[in-house]
Amino acid sequence: MTETGTRRDRTRAATVREITATARLILVKEGPDAVTLRAIARRMGMTAPALYRYFGSHQELLRHVVGDLFNELTDEVQAAIRQTPSGDLKERFMHASFAFRDWALTHQREYTLVFGTPIVRGETLDFTDECGQRFGRTFVELFLELWKSKPFPVLADADIEPALTVQMERYRGEVGSPDLPIGAMVVFLSCWIRLQGFVTLEVFGQMGFALDDSSPMFHLLLMDLADRLGLH
Amino acid sequence: MTETGTRRDRTRAATVREITATARLILVKEGPDAVTLRAIARRMGMTAPALYRYFGSHQELLRHVVGDLFNELTDEVQAAIRQTPSGDLKERFMHASFAFRDWALTHQREYTLVFGTPIVRGETLDFTDECGQRFGRTFVELFLELWKSKPFPVLADADIEPALTVQMERYRGEVGSPDLPIGAMVVFLSCWIRLQGFVTLEVFGQMGFALDDSSPMFHLLLMDLADRLGLH
DNA sequence: TTAGCAAGTTAACACCGTTCATTATCGTGA
DNA sequence: TCACGATAATGAACGGTGTTAACTTGCTAA
Numbered sequence: 001m002t003e004t005g006t007r008r009d010r011t012r013a014a015t016v017r018e019i020t021a022t023a024r025l026i027l028v029k030e031g032p033d034a035v036t037l038r039a040i041a042r043r044m045g046m047t048a049p050a051l052y053r054y055f056g057s058h059q060e061l062l063r064h065v066v067g068d069l070f071n072e073l074t075d076e077v078q079a080a081i082r083q084t085p086s087g088d089l090k091e092r093f094m095h096a097s098f099a100f101r102d103w104a105l106t107h108q109r110e111y112t113l114v115f116g117t118p119i120v121r122g123e124t125l126d127f128t129d130e131c132g133q134r135f136g137r138t139f140v141e142l143f144l145e146l147w148k149s150k151p152f153p154v155l156a157d158a159d160i161e162p163a164l165t166v167q168m169e170r171y172r173g174e175v176g177s178p179d180l181p182i183g184a185m186v187v188f189l190s191c192w193i194r195l196q197g198f199v200t201l202e203v204f205g206q207m208g209f210a211l212d213d214s215s216p217m218f219h220l221l222l223m224d225l226a227d228r229l230g231l232h
Numbered sequence: 233m234t235e236t237g238t239r240r241d242r243t244r245a246a247t248v249r250e251i252t253a254t255a256r257l258i259l260v261k262e263g264p265d266a267v268t269l270r271a272i273a274r275r276m277g278m279t280a281p282a283l284y285r286y287f288g289s290h291q292e293l294l295r296h297v298v299g300d301l302f303n304e305l306t307d308e309v310q311a312a313i314r315q316t317p318s319g320d321l322k323e324r325f326m327h328a329s330f331a332f333r334d335w336a337l338t339h340q341r342e343y344t345l346v347f348g349t350p351i352v353r354g355e356t357l358d359f360t361d362e363c364g365q366r367f368g369r370t371f372v373e374l375f376l377e378l379w380k381s382k383p384f385p386v387l388a389d390a391d392i393e394p395a396l397t398v399q400m401e402r403y404r405g406e407v408g409s410p411d412l413p414i415g416a417m418v419v420f421l422s423c424w425i426r427l428q429g430f431v432t433l434e435v436f437g438q439m440g441f442a443l444d445d446s447s448p449m450f451h452l453l454l455m456d457l458a459d460r461l462g463l464h
Numbered sequence: 465t466t467a468g469c470a471a472g473t474t475a476a477c478a479c480c481g482t483t484c485a486t487t488a489t490c491g492t493g494a
Numbered sequence: 495t496c497a498c499g500a501t502a503a504t505g506a507a508c509g510g511t512g513t514t515a516a517c518t519t520g521c522t523a524a
Contacts, residue, residue: 008470008522015471036511049513050472058512116348121440136441164448171442189442190452196438197429206428208353209368210403210421216396220422240491240501247502268480280481282503290481 016054018044020065027065027109035062062113063128069110070131076103077138089146090231096142097195097222104199111203115196140175143188143229147180152230154183191225248286250276252297259297259341267294294345295360301342302363308335309370321381322463328374329427329454336431343435347428372407375420375461379412384462386415423457 005013022043026035037048037058055061080099084092104111122129146152157165160182168185172178198221201207207214226232237245254275258267269280269290287293312331316324336343354361378384389397392414400417404410430453433439439446458464 006522012470037513038511046471047473048511049474049515052513053471115436115438121437133441161448161451163445164452167443167445167448186449186452189449190456193430193433193439193449193453194426197433198425200432200436200438201425201429204348204432205353206347206432207425209365211399213395213399216393216399217418217421217425219393220396220418221425224422238491244501269482270480279504281483281505284482285502 012054016064019051019054019061020068023061023065024068024110027113028107032109032113037061063126066114066117067128067131069107069114070128070135073100073103073114074131074135074138077135081138081142089149090226093142093146093226093229093231094222096139097225100195101199101202101218104203108203111199115200116204137175139192140188143191144175144177144180146229146231147184150230151184152187152228154181154187157182159183160186187228191228194221194225244286248296251283251286251293252300255293255297256300256342259345260339264341264345269293295358298346298349299360299363301339301346302360302367305332305335305346306363306367306370308332309367313370313374321378322458325374325378325458325461325463326454328371329457332427333431333434333450336435340435343431347432348436369407371424372420375423376407376409376412378461378463379416382462383416384419384460386413386419389414391415392418419460423460426453426457 019040022040023035026039026043030039037051040061041048041051051061055064077096077099080095081092084095086092125133160168164186165182168182168189171189172180172182172185198218202214202218207217211217251272254272255267258271258275262271269283272293273280273283283293287296309328309331312327313324316327318324357365392400396418397414400414400421403421404412404414404417430450434446434450439449443449
């Protein structure tokens with residue numbers, strides 16, 4: 001992560017970082033509605049229009065913050081994976097899942113910003129999209145590792161709906177593992193959906209009707225998933 | 233649903249309905265950011281301050297819309313249940329789940345408003361809370377019906393974390409089924425989390441990285457849940 | 465050294481939620 | 495029938511928002 005370019009480029013990059021950091025600070029301390037251009041600028045000793053030198057719009061600025069948050073989350077999960085001996089894949093999976101949930105719960109407003117804003121999939125990938133893909137790859141690679149180390153039982157190709165098969169084949173091509181059974185892709189995806197679905201409901205407070213501490217329920221989920229992935 | 237009270241009360245109730253209906257119209261046609269007091273009033277041939285005769289604030293108006301949406305969703309699900317013969321409980325479960333997902337996908341902006349705004353659980357229940365509880369009860373009762381008709385295998389009390397048991401006991405008391413095993417409550421809750429988690433990710437576009445049509449995946453989920461609930 | 469560009473400013477526009485004083489309208493009791 | 499009180503609705507105003515345009519300042523590269 002070494003700085004490059006002219007001096008001007010460097011100070012400019014520093015300002016961009018300060019802007020996104022300030023935006024996040026306000027997000028955390030005062031909530032999403034308080035993250036206005038004027039509030040950001042005020043806290044930086046600037047005026048709002050100056051921010052347009054760095055971002056085309058308020059939306060674009062927020063998208064950039066989302067990218068940064070994706071990167072932080074990805075780093076956190078990858079650190080959890082690396083800190084676990086590569087021999088114990090079950091532990092790796094558990095720690096990675098816990099790291100994801102922990103980050104979500106300790107950064108609820110950030111999580112809401114990242115995953116709670118329905119984003120239409122644009123044509124070309126921007127910075128934010130790339131950060132999101134990097135995050136996605138982190139869990140994909142973990143699952144691939146699990147499969148390669150010890151394949152688990154999956155549905156046979158013939159038992160999977162064609163409409164699902166064709167989508168899984170496309171996605172399998174994207175992650176670059178052409179020899180993986182379609183059934184394994186299905187297991188990966190449904191496990192991920194269960195994991196992210198759970199965490200999302202948690203952060204959005206949708207479990208409060210029954211639970212005030214969802215940790216034991218999450219623990220149960222992880223046991224279930226580990227089982228499904230043949231980890232004992 | 234018969235109107236009561238004086239003539240004034242009736243016209244007032246009609247105006248309240250028109251306001252929430254207009255708010256929803258704008259929500260659907262122009263998105264959540266367009267649902268401003270001025271826009272609502274404009275479309276009704278009024279001015280914004282007049283709306284304060286009916287709602288204490290913009291937030292309160294939106295909360296009321298959420299309540300209406302809850303009721304519509306609940307009615308939809310209950311209709312799907314009633315239209316299925318009470319003998320075939322598997323079909324009832326499937327149809328109810330499909331009705332929930334269908335409503336979510338055909339009313340994405342409404343779903344986002346209802347379930348995507350992290351709401352802190354207040355002290356006293358307001359109109360919106362009651363509508364939410366009514367929705368919750370709908371699925372609870374379906375599960376209770378399933379259990380009473382044909383109990384499915386569940387964890388023994390001794391195999392459930394105490395921290396989870398105490399919460400489930402409280403919730404079991406709320407739904408008024410003191411003789412239900414704690415394990416059955418856990419199964420209900422985890423099934424519901426999987427269902428709502430899936431639908432939420434779907435609406436928020438969080439599956440787009442792998443799927444452009446999530447229907448077959450949802451079908452797979454329902455088969456899984458039916459299996460878990462002993463429906464064959 | 466100087467021309468040019470980047471960074472930042474102020475002023476303005478149209479919109480927002482909300483409050484306040486004021487007016488018009490309606491229903492009802494004398 | 496009339497007058498009064500409650501209700502409904504208005505227009506003006508305040509401080510805030512995203513955004514644009516014109517303008518100044520200061521650094522930098524030729």
